[in-house]
Amino acid sequence: xxxxxxxxxxxxxxxxxxxxxxxxxxxxxxxxxxxxxxxxxxxxxxxxxxxxxxxxxxxxxxxxxxxxxxxxxxxxxxxxxxxxxxxxxxxxxxxxxxxxxxxxxxxxxxxxxxxxxxxxxxxxxxxxxxxxxxxxxxxxxxxxxxxxxxxxxxxxxxxxxxxxxxxxxxxxxxxxxxxxxxxxxxxxxxxxxxxxxxxxxxxxxxxxxxxxxxxxxxxxxxxxxxxxxxxxxxxxxxxxxxxxxxxxxxxxxxxxxxxxxxxxxxxxxxxxxxxxxxxxxxxxxxxxxxxxxxxxxxxxxxxxxxxxxxxxxxxxxxxxxxxxxxxxxxxxxxxxxxxxxxxxxxxxxxxxxxxxxxxxxxxxxxxxxxxxxxxxxxxxxxxxxxxxxxxxxxxxxxxxxxxxxxxxxxxxxxxxxxxxxxxxxxxxxxxxxxxxxxxxxxxxxxxxxxxxxxxxxxxxxxxxxxxxxxxxxxxxxxxxxxxxxxxxxxxxxxxxxxxxxxxxxxxxxxxxxxxxxxxxxxxxxxxxxxxxxxxxxxxxxxxxxx
DNA sequence: CTGGGGAGGGGGCCC
DNA sequence: CGGGCCCCCTCCCCA
Numbered sequence: 413x414x415x416x417x418x419x420x421x422x423x424x425x426x427x428x429x430x431x432x433x434x435x436x437x438x439x440x441x442x443x444x445x446x447x448x449x450x451x452x453x454x455x456x457x458x459x460x461x462x463x464x465x466x467x468x469x470x471x472x473x474x475x476x477x478x479x480x481x482x483x484x485x486x487x488x489x490x491x492x493x494x495x496x497x498x499x500x501x502x503x504x505x506x507x508x509x510x511x512x513x514x515x516x517x518x519x520x521x522x523x524x525x526x527x528x529x530x531x532x533x534x535x536x537x538x539x540x541x542x543x544x545x546x547x548x549x550x551x552x553x554x555x556x557x558x559x560x561x562x563x564x565x566x567x568x569x570x571x572x573x574x575x576x577x578x579x580x581x582x583x584x585x586x587x588x589x590x591x592x593x594x595x596x597x598x599x600x601x602x603x604x605x606x607x608x609x610x611x612x613x614x615x616x617x618x619x620x621x622x623x624x625x626x627x628x629x630x631x632x633x634x635x636x637x638x639x640x641x642x643x644x645x646x647x648x649x650x651x652x653x654x655x656x657x658x659x660x661x662x663x664x665x666x667x668x669x670x671x672x673x674x675x676x677x678x679x680x681x682x683x684x685x686x687x688x689x690x691x692x693x694x695x696x697x698x699x700x701x702x703x704x705x706x707x708x709x710x711x712x713x714x715x716x717x718x719x720x721x722x723x724x725x726x727x728x729x730x731x732x733x734x735x736x737x738x739x740x741x742x743x744x745x746x747x748x749x750x751x752x753x754x755x756x757x758x759x760x761x762x763x764x765x766x767x768x769x770x771x772x773x774x775x776x777x778x779x780x781x782x783x784x785x786x787x788x789x790x791x792x793x794x795x796x797x798x799x800x801x802x803x804x805x806x807x808x809x810x811x812x813x814x815x816x817x818x819x820x821x822x823x824x825x826x827x828x829x830x831x832x833x834x835x836x837x838x839x840x841x842x843x844x845x846x847x848x849x850x851x852x853x854x855x856x857x858x859x860x861x862x863x864x865x866x867x868x869x870x871x872x873x874x875x876x877x878x879x880x881x882x883x884x885x886x887x888x889x890x891x892x893x894x895x896x897x898x899x900x901x902x903x904x905x906x907x908x909x910x911x912x913x914x915x916x917x918x919x920x921x922x923x924x925x926x927x928x929x930x931x932x933x934x935x936x937x938x939x940x941x942x943x944x945x946x947x948x949x950x951x952x953x954x955x956x957x958x
Numbered sequence: 959c960t961g962g963g964g965a966g967g968g969g970g971c972c973c
Numbered sequence: 974c975g976g977g978c979c980c981c982c983t984c985c986c987c988a
Contacts, residue, residue, distance in 0.1 A: 945979080946964065950963075
């Protein structure tokens with residue numbers, strides 16, 4: 413007794429779910445485009461994917477081997493079994509590219525299909541041979557080769573470091589698709605193209621041999637068994653564990669997870685291109701607006717960390733160069749975007765306007781936010797906020813900025829004020845041991861590298877963008893750490909209760925809950941606290957007028 | 959309802 | 974680049 417259309421219907425459903433981002437639990441980064449998909453489907457399609465998705469919620473593909481347009485076709489093929497050839501390029505060229513990508517991704521059926529097509533057309537294969545697992549291991553740091561991906565989560569800290577560092581930030585690719593320009597002065601231009609980056613942001617481990625980052629249930633202590641189960645699940649290749657709630661998208665919000673249906677919230681989240689107001693804004697122009705968009709908006713507004721930055725949905729073909737890939741679906745906010753409507757100014761933007769349209773599996777990343785206010789000028793210079801129609805013009809423009817311009821002159825007063833607030837005796841006054849003095853503020857440092865690092869904080873630009881939400885950071889490490897929150901990577905687990913943390917320091921703090929240690933004592937009332945910050949807030953209570 | 963404490967989480971920044 | 978610390982925001986709980 414067979415249901416004749418069972419497989420077909422199932423695939424159809426899955427593809428529809430993909431279109432909506434429903435239950436998508438993995439993001440694939442190709443150049444500057446993000447695609448959402450289901451781990452199970454990918455794993456069932458390719459051994460390569462299988463090894464990748466086992467431990468990673470974010471996969472960066474080598475752009476030498478596959479480009480976004482090709483990957484879109486591939487993803488469609490995986491979900492439908494149909495190969496829709498690209499209208500952008502001639503057939504054989506497309507099949508060459510597809511074959512390259514299919515070989516690389518170990519999609520043997522697709523590769524065979526492409527070979528067949530090429531053979532029929534009498535065109536030899538002229539693409540690159542994709543040999544991801546073995547032959548390309550030499551550059552596996554870029555590709556999250558299966559072996560490394562596995563090792564990373566097996567407690568091999570050395571390997572972890574190798575594969576984690578930089579991750580989404582070390583773009584080495586061409587500048588053509590830069591959307592958030594950063595000054596040329598900064599050689600570490602981080603705009604990730606996928607190429608040159610790793611697939612994962614699970615940046616640190618504590619040497620714990622637990623499988624990491626997949627269990628997002630903040631309240632895991634109540635379900636310790638489940639927590640452990642999650643770890644083992646990951647090892648045994650069950651992508652359907654708690655990881656689904658992580659990258660599923662776009663709606664990952666740790667606090668939010670406790671309050672709402674993550675999956676169902678996606679469409680709402682997507683529309684929250686901007687979050688509520690944020691203080692301490694030091695950046696001008698669009699960066700200010702952008703900076704405000706971090707995920708600190710109240711949950712009831714339907715915002716999450718990822719959602720702030722991720723617009724989901726395909727756009728028109730014209731935007732392909734911007735990492736947006738069309739499909740049959742209608743982009744939710746397409747009209748707004750194409751009209752150059754400034755969504756970024758409205759936190760509640762378009763929730764109504766955009767709802768009701770099917771969202772899609774193609775994730776339009778940070779560029780969306782930058783481009784929205786600038787109409788067709790998709791390439792935006794951060795320091796001055798000018799938009800340009802192409803990267804060449806933008807790059808030429810960026811060259812015109814001098815380094816001096818990058819400092820926040822008009823906000824000097826603020827900087828100084830803040831410097832006073834933040835300064836400590838150690839850093840405020842140069843001493844013999846701290847000969848490297850900041851030219852902008854009064855701080856001084858022991859070594860020039862630290863000084864340079866500090867001086868960047870005075871720049872208008874933030875060279876390190878998050879590839880998920882586009883938020884900009886002054887330091888790569890901060891961005892990497894931030895990415896962890898998107899990906900739900902919580903490598904540090906409490907042995908007592910199973911609670912997981914993104915940082916070692918948090919775990920250290922947390923452990924005091926179990927030990928009862930309260931090292932911070934109020935000198936006024938003798939009250940003791942487990943965390944210094946709570947002592948500080950307690951002290952405010954003493955000192956406040958009320 | 960409110961204030962205070964506990965605690966989770968994020969970003970900035972220095973080492 | 975990671976660790977560590979600081980600051981802030983936020984939520985939850987409880988008195």
